[in-house]
Amino acid sequence: MARPPFALAGLWRAYKGNYGGGEERELLTSSMVTTTPNELTRQTHPDRTPCILDPDDYETWLTGTPDEAFTLIKPFPADRMVIHQSGEGLKSDHAGLDNVG
DSSP: OOOOEEEEOOEEEEEEEEOSSTTTEEEEOOOOOOOOTTTTTTOOSOOOOOOHHHHHHHHHHHHHHHHHTTTTTTOOGGGOOOOOSSSSSOOOOOOTTTTOO
């Protein structure tokens, strides 16, 4: 069964200026936005989780005002999520990849 794609809220910024050691540089910086965990993700981390955006909110996140975007930083509904694999030491989830060739 194929899993639908999803998007995490993030920010990016172009920077030009003095960066470490007096050197002027041009950088693109980025950060993933986190929020409080829902009931499901709290099992993995009790304090924070990446902010998953609802597909209906992509346009607002990308082109809305800062205040409109800020309202989207909230836990994704736990009833719309599934944990496919859990446990200590797991690094990847291979479920659903059997038909990839």
